[in-house]
Amino acid sequence: MKKIFFSTTLVFLHLLTLQSQNKKPLYKDKNKPIEERIDNLISLMTLDEKIMQLNQWTYGKNANPNNIGEKMKAVRPEIGSLLYRSTNPEFRNQIQKKAMTESRLGIPIIFGFDAIHGYRTVFPIPLAQACSWNTDLVKQSCTITAKESWLSGLDWTFSPMLDVARDARWGRVSEGYGEDTFANASFAVAAVQGYQGNNLADKYTIAACLKHYIGYSLSEGGRDYHYSDISNQTLWETFMPPFEAGIHAGAATVMSGFNDISGVPASANHYTLTEVLKNKWKHDGFVISDWGSVRNLVEQSVAKDLKEASMKAFLAGVEMDMVDNAYMDYLPQLVAEGKVPIATIDEAVRRILRVKMKLGLFENPYVDVVTEKKRYLLPNYLKVAEELAAESMVLLKNESATLPITSKYKDLAIIGPMVKDSVHIMGFWEGMGQPEDVETIYEGLEKEFKNKVKLHYALGCDFDGNDKSGFEAALEAVKKSDAVLVFLGEKRNWSGENGSRSTIALPKIQEELVSELRKAGKPIILMLSSGRPLELIRLNEMADAIVEIWQPGTKAGSSVAGILSGRHNPSGKLSITFPQATGQIPIYYNMRESARPKLGHYQDIPRDPLYWFGHGLSYTTYDYSPIQLSADKITKNEKLIAEIEVTNSGEVQGKETVLWFIQDPFATISRPMKELKYFEKKEIKKGKKVIYRFDIDPIRDLSYVDSFGNRHLETGDFYIIVNNQKIKFELVN
Numbered sequence: 001m002k003k004i005f006f007s008t009t010l011v012f013l014h015l016l017t018l019q020s021q022n023k024k025p026l027y028k029d030k031n032k033p034i035e036e037r038i039d040n041l042i043s044l045m046t047l048d049e050k051i052m053q054l055n056q057w058t059y060g061k062n063a064n065p066n067n068i069g070e071k072m073k074a075v076r077p078e079i080g081s082l083l084y085r086s087t088n089p090e091f092r093n094q095i096q097k098k099a100m101t102e103s104r105l106g107i108p109i110i111f112g113f114d115a116i117h118g119y120r121t122v123f124p125i126p127l128a129q130a131c132s133w134n135t136d137l138v139k140q141s142c143t144i145t146a147k148e149s150w151l152s153g154l155d156w157t158f159s160p161m162l163d164v165a166r167d168a169r170w171g172r173v174s175e176g177y178g179e180d181t182f183a184n185a186s187f188a189v190a191a192v193q194g195y196q197g198n199n200l201a202d203k204y205t206i207a208a209c210l211k212h213y214i215g216y217s218l219s220e221g222g223r224d225y226h227y228s229d230i231s232n233q234t235l236w237e238t239f240m241p242p243f244e245a246g247i248h249a250g251a252a253t254v255m256s257g258f259n260d261i262s263g264v265p266a267s268a269n270h271y272t273l274t275e276v277l278k279n280k281w282k283h284d285g286f287v288i289s290d291w292g293s294v295r296n297l298v299e300q301s302v303a304k305d306l307k308e309a310s311m312k313a314f315l316a317g318v319e320m321d322m323v324d325n326a327y328m329d330y331l332p333q334l335v336a337e338g339k340v341p342i343a344t345i346d347e348a349v350r351r352i353l354r355v356k357m358k359l360g361l362f363e364n365p366y367v368d369v370v371t372e373k374k375r376y377l378l379p380n381y382l383k384v385a386e387e388l389a390a391e392s393m394v395l396l397k398n399e400s401a402t403l404p405i406t407s408k409y410k411d412l413a414i415i416g417p418m419v420k421d422s423v424h425i426m427g428f429w430e431g432m433g434q435p436e437d438v439e440t441i442y443e444g445l446e447k448e449f450k451n452k453v454k455l456h457y458a459l460g461c462d463f464d465g466n467d468k469s470g471f472e473a474a475l476e477a478v479k480k481s482d483a484v485l486v487f488l489g490e491k492r493n494w495s496g497e498n499g500s501r502s503t504i505a506l507p508k509i510q511e512e513l514v515s516e517l518r519k520a521g522k523p524i525i526l527m528l529s530s531g532r533p534l535e536l537i538r539l540n541e542m543a544d545a546i547v548e549i550w551q552p553g554t555k556a557g558s559s560v561a562g563i564l565s566g567r568h569n570p571s572g573k574l575s576i577t578f579p580q581a582t583g584q585i586p587i588y589y590n591m592r593e594s595a596r597p598k599l600g601h602y603q604d605i606p607r608d609p610l611y612w613f614g615h616g617l618s619y620t621t622y623d624y625s626p627i628q629l630s631a632d633k634i635t636k637n638e639k640l641i642a643e644i645e646v647t648n649s650g651e652v653q654g655k656e657t658v659l660w661f662i663q664d665p666f667a668t669i670s671r672p673m674k675e676l677k678y679f680e681k682k683e684i685k686k687g688k689k690v691i692y693r694f695d696i697d698p699i700r701d702l703s704y705v706d707s708f709g710n711r712h713l714e715t716g717d718f719y720i721i722v723n724n725q726k727i728k729f730e731l732v733n
């Protein structure tokens with residue numbers, strides 16, 4: 001006690017001396033190296049000031065209905081972070097001013113928020129974004145999100161979500177980049193670069209947060225927040241690579257998940273949080289708990305009370321406590337009792353201060369204040385929103401060239417609960433997106449087909465329920481038309497957090513509507529808006545064409561209309577498999593082969609899913625040349641070049657993504673049937689050819705990881721797989 005009093009007095013005297021000499025303390029000198037500044041600042045901080053840095057409070061009501069919003073609290077100027085649910089930059093600046101002037105050391109607050117697929121300009125949900133295979137557009141959307149967010153008072157977004165998801169019952173499948181590890185890793189890099197820019201200290205950039213570390217998507221049965229049983233092999237092979245890629249791309253922060261990983265919850269997991277993230281990957285930023293995930297350690301029965309939960313989470317490597325006040329309430333006692341070393345507190349504070357310093361918050365604690373008109377929904381933002389939405393949409397089926405809508409159609413029936421919707425079409429985590437900003441599908445169609453096609457609208461039915469009273473009017477509209485566009489789908493909170501469903505089929509009423517409309521014998525074009533893959537086993541039969549439009553966001557209308565008219569040629573390919581039926585889950589393209597490949601499938605449904613990962617049609621046709629290899633044998637230090645020439649042999653220009661897979665048919669640890677290793681999307685004009693090239697680096701592309709995270713490269717045969725082609729090469733000593 002005496003010692004603490006003595007050192008606090010010394011610090012105080014030191015500050016007084018500096019003040020009397022009118023000299024800035026070293027930590028305020030931006031020309032000094034960051035680590036020296038942090039050393040200096042930590043040496044001046046009291047234990048209370050340190051612990052306050054480790055807390056995040058919520059300012060304003062959290063719109064996420066799963067997180068019961070806290071009432072506004074009197075913000076202590078020493079607080080480390082605020083989850084800032086306001087779009088008001090001036091208010092942020094006022095709060096920040098309090099921190100800068102009313103706290104003893106003037107440490108800025110870091111303001112965070114969930115800008116997941118846009119802030120005010122809402123982009124398609126991440127699952128859809130991944131179907132675009134356009135990392136550049138995804139990066140641009142994140143740059144825009146960062147700018148809108150920063151100008152609204154934010155320094156930090158809780159995005160991207162990198163939970164590789166293979167169970168579409170889990171609602172949060174909408175928030176990530178689908179079922180493939182490499183795809184998640186690629187979009188992780190794009191998102192981090194987009195949010196963080198070249199230098200976090202620049203204006204308009206915000207810190208990214210990779211979440212939910214780790215394995216959250218494997219919760220049993222797709223029930224959100226549930227236990228996840230993950231072998232170390234799966235952890236390393238499937239779940240770690242996207243996080244590792246995001247860390248190497250420079251992600252400033254990481255969020256620890258809610259899930260219990262095989263008995264050790266993600267928010268108390270020393271192995272994943274410290275041994276891997278900090279020691280092996282050398283992440284120098286900080287980890288924040290998920291909303292209440294420190295407190296949840298009690299529910300998960302690894303801590304007897306909140307005090308023990310705080311100790312476990314903190315010692316495992318969670319530096320900042322979101323919302324629980326647990327660190328604030330218990331770390332002082334835990335330090336006094338010698339259960340938490342002061343050195344660990346210092347290290348955690350150091351990590352948080354490092355991110356704040358990198359953001360330039362000490363020098364520039366305030367954001368610019370400009371009018372909302374200059375801040376949001378700028379024309380170039382909306383252009384990216386439309387392009388990304390259009391490129392995300394997947395043409396699943398198109399019998400007899402039913403689409404696009406050409407002059408062959410004079411009258412179109414436009415039916416369904418999605419047509420005039422402006423809420424559900426934004427998807428879950430719509431940021432600060434407003435329904436009044438959304439261009440509805442109906443508005444988009446009116447604009448696109450004005451004076452060309454007569455539209456006959458009817459609601460048909462609601463999203464769910466049993467009310468069939470709208471069927472008759474819908475059938476009347478169909479009778480007047482040459483084809484029927486039926487816009488079906490999910491409400492926004494049927495996916496997203498706490499949005500698990502026992503079936504991924506649409507409610508019966510929506511399927512019944514389609515069977516009713518079919519009676520008129522007109523072509524049926526199904527337009528599906530959902531936050532997950534759907535069970536389409538019955539609907540697929542009834543439709544001539546199907547487009548999965550996902551939840552496209554602010555520019556829903558013109559992106560959908562453009563796809564229908566052919567102004568946008570569909571180029572999306574599925575980032576996640578559509579099973580035949582819910583009971584077929586999990587089914588994903590890179591499964592391990594069964595012992596008896598021809599046997600053991602469900603007897604009541606076809607063996608394959610309805611639409612595999614990678615499936616997606618276009619209005620043009622692409623012819624693939626045979627794969628060319630630079631050699632048929634290589635050693636591990638040589639590169640192998642694989643090329644393929646793709647010709648656009650159809651009538652319109654398009655964008656084609658080539659997905660390159662590798663198969664390792666025999667290894668000490670069994671390998672999946674094939675694994676995506678590279679992809680590239682390119683525009684190809686009508687009648688033109690374009691070469692796609694994949695430079696295979698054996699150490700990167702042919703090795704595999706074991707259950708300790710060590711990589712192995714074994715010689716032998718490998719295959720490259722593109723579309724239906726498969727070509728062999730050999731890795732030799």
Ligand code: BGC
Binds near residue numbers: 067
């Ligand atoms: C979610 C996170 C989110 C956090 C803050 C939690 O409930 O799981 O993804 O970032 O809330 O809103």
